[in-house]
Amino acid sequence: GVILALLVIYILINPGATKFPVFKPMVKITSPIDGAILKTNEVKIEFEVDNWEVGPGKHVHLIVDSKLSTMVRTRGPITITLTEGEHKLKLELVDAQHIGTGVSTEIAVTIKTSGY
16 A cells, blocks of 8 residues: 555656657668678668668658758668769668658768779
8 A cells, every 4th residue: 555655656756657668760771881892883772771661651861961861660671882982881670651860871972992
């Protein structure tokens, strides 16, 4: 009795105490690493997604040099062809209406296939 009564009083005084923690979505490019110099035009982008269900609705946009390159409805990897030079690769979590969540990750890579 007494412990239950104290628990009820605690919950009434602290209503937020019964809420479960909310885990925010996250996306991270795991390969290539930021700043990588790649000797091939074919780039395999590997990534991780947490707390976001990638599938028919929610998905990931790959943005290359500020332009939408592709939409991904699986957890990757993604293989793309890039031209020589520097490129920005960005992954963003988006909803079924293609509205960005604000959750994204970005890296820079340089393609250099000659001169070694």
